[in-house]
Amino acid sequence: MKEAALLIVLFSAAAAATPHLNCSITKSNNGSFRHQISEEPSSPKCTASWEDRNGTVIVDILGKYDHHLVTSHTLHSVTLKDCKDFLLYKRECDGVQVKASCSVNCSLFAVNSHPPSRVCLSLNICTDTVTAGVSAAAAIVTVLPLLLFLLWLVRKWRSGGCRSAHEIYTPPSEQEQVRIEMEGKGTIKTPQ
Structure with missing residues (x-):
């Protein structure tokens, strides 16, 4: 034992x-x-x-x-x-x-x-496809409204835009000038 x-x-x-x-x-x-x-x-x-x-x-x-x-x-x-x-x-x-x-x-x-697919903008700047897609979508969402606003402004400008902003001042004619002066003196004769 x-x-x-x-x-x-x-x-x-x-x-x-x-x-x-x-x-x-x-x-x-x-x-x-x-x-x-x-x-x-x-x-x-x-x-x-x-x-x-x-x-x-x-x-x-x-x-x-x-x-x-x-x-x-x-x-x-x-x-x-x-x-x-x-x-x-x-x-x-x-x-x-x-x-x-x-x-x-x-x-x-x-x-x-298997590495993720890469998107390269240059020899030194590369990113995976998911990041590239998200970045592109963010850029579109940010830039598209700005581009639409600029397009609206250009169309408005080309079509004449706001009329009061484009009216040209012309001095009154001689007849209107005399009438204005007479109104100022209070001697306006009205035809009867």
Whole structure:
């Protein structure tokens, strides 16, 4: 019984000594996907391999790899041309083997991989189509009433506009002038 308890303690100690590895997955600008283990191997004599969900080895312990899928690899990372939703990492150092699984939802990368359509006004001034559309609509809503008002003013001006503003002053004739002077003196003779 003591031997069984001792074995359980030894297995627990071995499990505690085995490092827990995390995997991170990043997409680069060129469209490749880098799967990287959180902890580098403690010794250059370690061996590592990567397998897909079906158990197919894409990088083996000797460093051979699938040239159609893998662009580069190290003892703690692999860079793939395409997204794989699951990879299993295995590493053995001094007789101790550790494993880590890398999982990712590749459809998230596919949705984000298509940049929004761009509208460029010049080589240095670009914006996405939504912003360009909203800006154009705002400009139309702002400028259209101003243009309509200016068009109304031009038409009014060309058609003669307000008559009182365009009447020309002409001085009174001599007969009207005499009559005005006589009214001022109060000696207006009216014919009978």
